[in-house]
Amino acid sequence: MPSKDLYEVLGISRNAEADEIKSAYRRLARRYHPDVNPNDPSAEEKFKEVGSAYSVLSDPAKRARYDQTGSTDDQPSDPFFQGGNISDIFDVFFGGGGQSAGRRRSGRDGEDVRVDLELTLKDVINGIHTEVVVNRKTECSSCHGTGGEGGKAPETCSTCRGQGQVSTVRNTFIGQVRTSTTCPTCGGAGTVVKDPCKTCKGRAVVPETAKVAVQIPPGFEDGATLHVPGQGSDGVGEGRPGDLYVVLQVTNDQRFQRHGQTLYTILDVTFAQAALGDRVEIQGVEDTVELTVPAGTQPGTQIAIRSGGLPPLHGGRRGDLIVQVNVKVPTKLSETEAKLIREFAELRGEDIPKGDEKGGILGGLFHKKR
Numbered sequence: 001m002p003s004k005d006l007y008e009v010l011g012i013s014r015n016a017e018a019d020e021i022k023s024a025y026r027r028l029a030r031r032y033h034p035d036v037n038p039n040d041p042s043a044e045e046k047f048k049e050v051g052s053a054y055s056v057l058s059d060p061a062k063r064a065r066y067d068q069t070g071s072t073d074d075q076p077s078d079p080f081f082q083g084g085n086i087s088d089i090f091d092v093f094f095g096g097g098g099q100s101a102g103r104r105r106s107g108r109d110g111e112d113v114r115v116d117l118e119l120t121l122k123d124v125i126n127g128i129h130t131e132v133v134v135n136r137k138t139e140c141s142s143c144h145g146t147g148g149e150g151g152k153a154p155e156t157c158s159t160c161r162g163q164g165q166v167s168t169v170r171n172t173f174i175g176q177v178r179t180s181t182t183c184p185t186c187g188g189a190g191t192v193v194k195d196p197c198k199t200c201k202g203r204a205v206v207p208e209t210a211k212v213a214v215q216i217p218p219g220f221e222d223g224a225t226l227h228v229p230g231q232g233s234d235g236v237g238e239g240r241p242g243d244l245y246v247v248l249q250v251t252n253d254q255r256f257q258r259h260g261q262t263l264y265t266i267l268d269v270t271f272a273q274a275a276l277g278d279r280v281e282i283q284g285v286e287d288t289v290e291l292t293v294p295a296g297t298q299p300g301t302q303i304a305i306r307s308g309g310l311p312p313l314h315g316g317r318r319g320d321l322i323v324q325v326n327v328k329v330p331t332k333l334s335e336t337e338a339k340l341i342r343e344f345a346e347l348r349g350e351d352i353p354k355g356d357e358k359g360g361i362l363g364g365l366f367h368k369k370r
């Protein structure tokens with residue numbers, strides 16, 4: 001049971017409206033999300049706290065009970081807040097988690113819209129200005145967003161008198177509990193359309209496919225989300241437009257492994273290169289880089305290319321590209337090659353290898369011929 005005041009946790013006043021609660025929650029959930037704060041247990045703690053507060057205050061019945069008793073009877077088993085996936089946040093916002101309660105504005109807020117955007121490691125280095133294709137709803141031009149044929153304004157719903165909510169008061173052992181639910185007649189809009197517009201069937205909005213310009217900063221992580229306020233679906237009546245969330249997905253590049261700002265890549269060298277040393281070219285994200293493999297390099301040696309990695313999110317020195325050296329042992333040897341290697345071992349005073357169970361190197365050759 002939390003001892004902290006839930007309103008304080010979200011940084012809002014006790015008479016905050018539903019959309020204030022929602023936007024405070026969104027802001028804090030993004031700030032403290034585990035994906036944004038890896039290895040920071042205090043942020044994760046905060047993230048859970050914010051989620052618990054929101055789950056109570058966003059529910060009119062639970063909120064009323066909390067206001068009256070200061071207790072939250074059912075702690076959320078929180079399906080949303082356990083994992084560390086940024087997409088979890090969306091589950092709260094998408095797919096109609098219900099009309100926001102306690103609204104006094106008439107109308108309906110527009111839906112939030114999510115799009116995925118595929119980007120490359122180059123985009124992570126440079127950032128990118130691009131357009132995303134957004135399927136959203138926009139104001140119907142036939143009825144100018146009223147939903148009524150010929151642009152006729154909707155009428156106030158008589159069931160809820162325009163409140164969008166109907167409430168029942170129950171007497172319980174803790175006193176009166178007021179429960180609000182969405183008005184069944186108007187679906188929470190507070191208004192009804194008598195003669196619906198034929199184009200939008202009274203919905204006041206129609207589907208559209210729009211291109212929205214977005215500026216992606218350098219240094220973003222795979223799965224990070226860009227929030228574009230007001231670029232979701234249009235609201236109806238006094239409802240506000242929804243927001244656009246662009247989920248950034250970095251295309252997998254087989255050559256590199258990413259850990260934050262550091263990139264890892266594998267360099268195959270021959271035994272001769274590792275023993276004698278060499279100058280080689282490494283394919284970086286953007287261009288090729290010259291690299292010295294020192295003489296006597298051991299398998300698994302890591303060589304750092306300074307600033308060959310990725311930049312931090314808000315600018316600054318790029319991370320390193322770490323080249324891990326893999327020494328390739330030849331798998332097929334000619335008789336001459338095998339002889340030279342045995343001589344090499346002999347020269348170094350090493351035991352001369354006996355070869356594998358097939359009778360040595362020659363046995364290996366015989367095996368290959370079949």
Ligand SMILES: [Zn+2]
Pocket residue numbers: 140141142143144145146147148197198199200201202203204205
């Ligand atoms: Zn219309």
Ligand SMILES: [Zn+2]
Pocket residue numbers: 157158159160161162163164165183184185186187188189190191
């Ligand atoms: Zn109503």
